[in-house]
Amino acid sequence: MQALSILLSIKSLIHQRILTAHNCINIRFPTHGGLYAWEFEKEGEELNVNVRGQLIFNTSHHIVEAALQGLGIAFLPEEEFGEHIKNGNLIKVLADWCPAFPGYYLYYPSRRQPSPAFKIVLEALKQQ
Secondary structure, eight states: OOOOOOOOOOOHHHHHHHHHHSOBEEEBOTTTOSBOOEEEEETTEEEEEOOOOSEEESSHHHHHHHHHTTSSBOOOOHHHHHHHHHTTSSOOSSGGGSOOOOOOOOOOOSSSOOOHHHHHHHHHHHHO
């Protein structure tokens, strides 16, 4: 069974109403404690939506599995769903409100001499 949703392209207030009217799959970060507010942005307008749903997970794997079973709308970085989107099992919703993720950044002290292990990790990350 494919988990399909309707592609929507409407104003932000209507986005909130639609998302809160659907069964959404929430995530609770162990370090944060509360439920994650979904973050959207389009043409400089930012929107945070507290969605509702019957399912709450603390790992992305379970969210992907629930979305594949059609249990609700999920919100994670695209690479979590990549293969499932490519093969048609899932589709993007509100794609115009989800800007590309620029990537992660690594900050570390430049004054101290890094350990050999840290240098290996740093070089591996640079290769990707």
